[in-house]
Amino acid sequence: MAKIVGGITTSHIPAIGNALSQGLRHDTYWERFFDGYTPVKEWLAKVKPDVAIVVANDHGLNFFLDTMPTFAMGTAQRYENADEGWGLKTLTGFDGDAPFSWHMIESLVADKFDMTICQEMRVDHGFVVPMTVLWGEHDKWPVKLVPLAVNTVQHPLPTAERCFELGKALRTAIESYGEDIKVVVVGTGGMSHQLQGERAGIIDTEFDIECIENIIHDPEKFTRLSNTEIMERAGTEGIETIMWMVMRGALTEKVKVVHKHYHAPISNTGAGVLVLENMEE
Incomplete structure (x- = not known):
């Protein structure tokens, strides 16, 4: 049976991809940020997942404001970076796992989540930056990819509670799959930041750290926040943290913290990293 080996959270800021392609890993501005990923890479090398489900928002590559699904999952055998x-470097495409994707969609729909099915899907920085910062660059990626897009762009947006419940349904879908594969769930985006308006550049480090601790220890507390409350504290783009809740919902009630790291500012953003493992219930 398929097994969830753990969950990861990471920012997906485009500037990260540019920093990597420009060789700025050890630049004074970037070094502490990238150092936060060294334990994550070590953990991934140890657990060797077969598939990564990457939860991210689409940035106008597949969907625009005239047609914006709340939840969409790719079912392709290949996902090309576009x-x-x-100005990001275009990277090698990713192999998908269509049978696994279809199984999850059927399970999610049966669990009352009306998924948009994407038999063709291109991947943008929301997927590619996390893959690069976690696994490095490859001609042949060491994991297969399943993109799960969450709308954090066009209102009305799903709530943190709805995303948490999606994660729970995702866990049911994964663990009911008959193939013996290891799965890691990656929640991307955030943390506090805003790209426009009078509050552009806002970073609330206190909220970010509180958010990390709640996601680890008391995700139900985070689900009680409305989208308005999250955006008031974290900025309009800080709402992306609801995608971390999909990852957290896919794990057990109590989790083991393998690694956590927070750094600000990076490109006017608070950046957090988590690696969590399931604990026996």
Whole structure:
């Protein structure tokens, strides 16, 4: 049976991809940020997941404001990286796992989540930056990829509670799959930041650290926050932290913290990293 080996959270800021492609790993501005990923890479090398489910928001590559699904999952056997206007280096495409994707979609729909099915899907920085910062660059990626897109762009947005419940349904879907594969769930985005308006550049480190601790120890507390409350504290783009809740919902009630790291600012953003493992219930 399929097994969830753990969950990861990470920011997916485009500037990270540019820093990597420009060789700024040890630059004074970037070094502490990238040092936070060394234990994550070591953990991934140890557990060797077969598939990564990457939860991210689409940035206008597949969906635009005229057609914006709340939840969408890719079912392709291949996902190509495309230029989305950030000047990011275009990387090698990713192999998918179509049978696994279809199984999860059928299970999620049966669990009352009406998923948008994407038999073709390109991947933007929301997926590619996390893959690069976690696994490095490869001609042949060491894991298969399943993209799970969550709308954090066009209102109305799903709530933190709804995303947490999606994670629980995702766990049911994964663990009911008959193949013996190891799965890691990656929640991306955030943390506090805002890209426009009078509050552009806002970073609330206190909220970010509180958010990390709640996601680890008391995710139900985070689910009680409305989207308005989250954006008031974390900025309009800080709402991306609801995608971390999909990852957290896929894990057991109590989790083991393998690694946590927080750094600010990075490109006017608070950046957090978590690695969590399931504990026996």
